[in-house]
Amino acid sequence: MRPFSYTAPATVAEAVDVLAASGPGTKILAGGTTLYDLMKLDIEAPTAVVDVHRLTELAAIDTTGPGEFSFGAAARMADVADDPVLRRDFPALAESLAKAASQQLRNMATVGGNLLQRTRCGYFRGGPAFPCNKREPGSGCAAFGGLDRGHAIFGGSDTCVATYPGDWAVALRAFDAVVDVIGPRGERTVAIADLHVEPGDTPQREHTLAGDELIVRIRVPVTSAGRGSTYHKIRDRESYAFALVSVAAGVAFDDQGAVEDCRIALGGVATLPWRCPAAEMVLTGERLTEESALRAGEAAFAGARPGAHNVFKIELGVRTVADALRIAGERAVR
Ligand SMILES: Cc1cc2nc3c(=O)[nH]c(=O)nc-3n(C[C@H](O)[C@H](O)[C@H](O)COP(=O)(O)OP(=O)(O)OC[C@H]3O[C@@H](n4cnc5c(N)ncnc54)[C@H](O)[C@@H]3O)c2cc1C
Numbered sequence: 363m364r365p366f367s368y369t370a371p372a373t374v375a376e377a378v379d380v381l382a383a384s385g386p387g388t389k390i391l392a393g394g395t396t397l398y399d400l401m402k403l404d405i406e407a408p409t410a411v412v413d414v415h416r417l418t419e420l421a422a423i424d425t426t427g428p429g430e431f432s433f434g435a436a437a438r439m440a441d442v443a444d445d446p447v448l449r450r451d452f453p454a455l456a457e458s459l460a461k462a463a464s465q466q467l468r469n470m471a472t473v474g475g476n477l478l479q480r481t482r483c484g485y486f487r488g489g490p491a492f493p494c495n496k497r498e499p500g501s502g503c504a505a506f507g508g509l510d511r512g513h514a515i516f517g518g519s520d521t522c523v524a525t526y527p528g529d530w531a532v533a534l535r536a537f538d539a540v541v542d543v544i545g546p547r548g549e550r551t552v553a554i555a556d557l558h559v560e561p562g563d564t565p566q567r568e569h570t571l572a573g574d575e576l577i578v579r580i581r582v583p584v585t586s587a588g589r590g591s592t593y594h595k596i597r598d599r600e601s602y603a604f605a606l607v608s609v610a611a612g613v614a615f616d617d618q619g620a621v622e623d624c625r626i627a628l629g630g631v632a633t634l635p636w637r638c639p640a641a642e643m644v645l646t647g648e649r650l651t652e653e654s655a656l657r658a659g660e661a662a663f664a665g666a667r668p669g670a671h672n673v674f675k676i677e678l679g680v681r682t683v684a685d686a687l688r689i690a691g692e693r694a695v696r
Contacts, residue, residue: 364401370413374544374578377414381574382546384410388573391415392436392475395467400480403487405497415472420578425451427584435474435577439530440465442473453693454591454610455582458533461595464602474577476530477541477557478569482604483513483524495521496565510669512606515676517633522565523669525630526558527604532629533593535637536610539582545575554580558634587612587623590694594686595629596678605630607679611686613650613694621645626662626683631675638662641683650691652684659683 371377381388387409391397394415400406414420420436425447433442442448443459463471485492485504493502505513505523513523531554539554558569571577582588591612597603608629616622624645628636641662648654659680666676 364404364407366408367410368413369410370416372417374414374417374419374576377412377417377576378544378546380412381576384412384574386573388412390576393438393467393471395463395471396475396479403489405480405487414576420474422579427451430581430583431455432582433473433580435579436472438469439463439471439473439476440468443468451584452537452582452588452591454533454536454588454593454612454690455530457593458529458595458608458610461593462529462602467602473530473580476528477534477577477580478571479528480568481524482527484509486524496524496561496568499564499566505669507670509671511671512604512630513669513672514633515631515663515666515668515672516628516636517560518667519561519563519565519633521563522561522633524561524565524633526568526632526634527630528635529593529595529605529608529629531558531635532608532627533610534580534582535635536612536625536627537582537585537588537591539580541580542578543571543575544578545572549578554635555637560633585612585623586614586695587625587690590614590690591625592686592689592693594682594689596682607631607675607682609679609682609686611683611690613645613687613690615650615694615696619649619696620647621650622647624658624687626658626687628662628679628683631666631679638683640664645687650687652688655684655687655691656680658687 389408420434422434424432449456492504595608612625614623624642626638644658
């Protein structure tokens with residue numbers, strides 16, 4: 363084991379002071395369900411760990427609205443998934459957490475840590491036997507010419523096609539969430555759309571936060587499309603597994619029964635949570651039918667760039683979008 367220092371600040375202000383005084387090898391620790399894994403695999407090797415798991419200031423869940431819901435970064439996934447108001451008024455958000463990981467993990471893991479989890483690509487986690495540009499920049503990518511069944515068909519580059527694995531961020535992306543962060547240089551708000559980045563030629567960089575920036579809370583605007591929403595996740599087994607394809611969908615109808623607001627974002631198929639504006643436009647102003655939902659699905663997957671073993675994600679994805687829209691439509695207030 364590599365030695366590292368451990369600090370558990372008592373307040374957010376103290377955490378910011380500790381982060382300000384810490385060096386570049388510092389990592390924030392929340393539930394530890396990903397960070398400890400990656401340390402054991404020698405992918406993460408922090409010199410200092412700042413534990414924010416028990417900061418009650420970061421644990422608040424506010425679904426009283428009316429304009430937005432707010433989730434402290436250290437709120438447990440299980441507590442957010444079980445919030446009765448969220449389950450009723452924003453099922454896509456609650457389901458994205460309820461269908462992620464296992465109950466034991468959700469009891470420990472936080473909604474802030476969930477956003478910054480790293481890819482589950484087997485070559486990334488598989489150790490030095492495999493080249494991986496994300497783990498060791500410039501070493502190559504074993505997914506090219508290797509097994510790429512689980513890999514991305516959107517947002518990849520010549521250096522990396524690893525998928526973003528999380529579910530929560532996909533639902534947040536569909537509904538324009540923002541993330542409040544604090545650090546030694548002050549506070550700022552980052553749109554979820556600007557949090558994760560495509561690999562380009564720097565696949566080791568996955569998000570736009572600095573190492574000394576702490577996620578404080580996640581805020582989501584409350585919309586009618588949130589009420590008529592779902593998180594539809596297709597995986598190899600139902601008990602718990604990462605998505606092969608997932609769809610966060612939401613719809614709201616106008617007085618005439620046409621779709622006036624449509625939200626579609628994809629998980630399991632892209633290098634980051636993937637919003638589908640062209641597919642949303644297909645439905646906006648139209649009736650939601652089996653045929654129009656399939657057209658939206660086809661628009662969502664137009665331009666996909668599959669590899670050798672993941673072309674199946676296109677057909678699966680088109681149908682998953684259509685199914686998700688049907689479920690969302692049944693839940694929407696008419
Ligand atoms: C077997 C297994 C199955 C899983 N299946 C799924 C799944 O199906 N879907 C899914 O979405 N996830 C899945 N996960 C991932 C799991 O949800 C994450 O491990 C968890 O959400 C991470 O939260 P944490 O609080 O434990 O984060 P930690 O492990 O403590 O931290 C994760 C990362 O976030 C950073 N971080 C944490 N909190 C903050 C903060 N407040 N500010 C800034 N940075 C922060 C840490 O520095 C670290 O880089 C699975 C995990 C396992 C082990």
